[in-house]
Amino acid sequence: MFTRIRQLLSQFFRRTRTINNEPLNKVSLIVIILIDIFILINVFTGLDDISRWHISPTEAYPCYSEWQNYRTKTTKDKDYEIVKLSLPSDTNNQLSFQRNYQQAEVGHLGKVSKTCLQYADYKDKINNPEKQQIIKTIDEEQAKISTLEQKNRTIKAQYDSTLLEKIAGQGREQSINQVSAEKAKQVLEQNNREISTFKQFIYTLKNELLAKAESISFIAFFKDDNQFREVDKGYRQASFWYPSIQLAFQSLFLLPLILIALSVHKFAQGRGYGLISLISWHLLAIFFIPLIVKIFEFLQISAIFRFFFNIISAIFGGLLFLINYIYILLIPIIGFGIIQFFQKFVFNPKVQAASRVQKSRCVNCAKKIRPLDIYCPHCGYDQDIECQNCHNLTYKHLSYCKHCGASQDSSNL
Incomplete structure (x- = not known):
């Protein structure tokens, strides 16, 4: 078996470097290689494009990740956070959430989940200037809190230093700290009171936002497990089959190219068109390379894996x-x-030989020869073998002697 594999590889590389059994010159070989690289790049580009022809699970179920994150969160503000996601800060030339989800269907196969489209509709109803202003105000108040908390950290970090300065009798004008030791506690208490006020204001605004009718309907829909159980099931099924769908489309892209290249190669070989035979052979190899690569990728991420x-x-x-x-x-x-x-x-040499003998072709390289040729003038292969029964020369690889009809299976091994 390994001998046969070695012969096939040797034959493959010989075909890639010769025209009518004559070696290519260096310039021609470089040109062929450049053509191969150009075509290979375009093949992989086409494979990448066609692999995205069917929408991905993320595009088919765009609400799945938000729902999954909401389920796993344990923070008390998760209702507010999910409502905030429906209120983007940048509204310039912004498509509605529903239209944005539906964009995945344009020019692609597959449909977006109806539940996700309904979810997007709820988000669009929430998204209005009034609620955006509430979110903006909350963010501003939160920024004030962050500033005050940073000041408090700075004062606490400097307190020990100011206390040492006071013990050493150093004057206030020589201190590098922002607040003296006497005033540190007073400033911290004042900042904490302001922080508490801002937090209370933010709490009120969040409750006001969540009390809106659109927010209540949206959260109630989001908590409906019956709706999103179907989304979860559909997403998992889509994720399971998506690699197989991609491989099917990629094969659909490559197989016609492989069949065309193979047909042209056989036709060119039969007519003796050396250059066309060489180029079609290179194309055949180029089209098989991405197919093998994609099959191995599939084995690593597919349902089998x-x-x-x-x-x-x-x-x-x-x-x-x-x-x-x-x-x-x-x-x-x-x-x-x-x-x-x-x-x-x-x-199988026997299957190939039967067809080639009928067409007066070499049983090894399939090139046209005369019926009386003992050796192929193209590859030098011996066409005949001695019959073990009548000792006359008969066709190699065929099952029976053409003179006495004796079985040649043992002699062709």
């Missing part, structure tokens, strides 16, 4: 590195299976 991940997590807990052992074992097995399949059904 999640399946193994869940099994390892359930059985071995944190020993997730065992997934790599599974891949190390599984991928070579799959690779050998693919090799055996191509060896037996696609590149």
Whole structure:
């Protein structure tokens, strides 16, 4: 098997460097390489574009992350924080939340969740100048509190220094501190009173914001587990299948290119068009490279990976590195299976030879030869083998002798 693989690789590289079995000159080889790089870049760009043709789970369920964050938060202000998200500070040329969610559908396959669109509608109803002004006022008051708290920290940090200055009898005019030791406590108390006043004002404003009819309806909708249970289920299903959808679209992009390149290559080989055969062979290799890369990417993030991940997590807990052992074992097995399949059904010498003999072609390189040629003038391959029964020369790789009809299976091994 390894000998056959080595022969295939040798044949592959020979085809990439020769035209009609003649080696390419350096200039031609450089031009071919530049063409390969240009096409490869465009292929990967096309794959990236088509992989986003179907909207992602995040775009299909844009409200999922906000709902999930709301569920996991334990802060007492989480109702206010979720309402604040519906009131962006920058309103210039701002699309409505609902229109913004629907933009994901433009030019793409898939639909945005109806629950998320309904959620966006509630957010749009909250978003008005009155509530934006309340949020702005709260932020301003919070900034004042932050400033006073910073002053208090500074005074507390300098208190020990001012006390030492007083003990040493140093004059106030020589001190580098903002507040004297005598006034430090007084200033701290005054700042704390102001902070308390600002916090009370903020508390009142938050309650006023949450007491609005639109806010009450929005929070009630957000807390409706029946609505968002469907969102959670849909998001998980979409996340599970999205890598498979991406691979399907990427394959849809690549397979026509592979089939066209393969057809052109076979046609050019049959007609002896060396340059076209060479370019189409390079294109065939280029189109297969991204396909193989995407398949391996799929194996790392797809449903298969999640399946193994869940099994390892359930059985071995944190020993997730065992997934790599599974891949190390599984991928070579799959690779050998693919090799055996191509060896037996696609590149089987007997299957190829039967078709090539009927078309008067070399059983090795498939180029046109005369029926009486013993050796291929293109690759030098011996076309015949001695029959073990009648000892006449018969076609190599075919099952029966053309003279006596004896089975050649043992002699062709």
